[in-house]
Amino acid sequence: MTAHALYVTAAYSASAIVLAGLIGWILLDGRARRRELAALEASGVRRRSDKAAP
Secondary structure (H helix, E strand, C coil): CCCCHHHHHHHHHHHHHHHHHHHHHHHHHHHHHHHHHHHHHHHHCCCCCCCCCC
């Protein structure tokens, strides 16, 4: 393997790892936000845009 091919392979691998980490972080954070919203709604806190609530 030439030095150039090794460099390109390392660059693509590093990019793939970073992208996979970011996607995982977004998915885990989305789940956490949904859990927080569910807990708030279960405790009686409603959204300001919810006009049906008294």
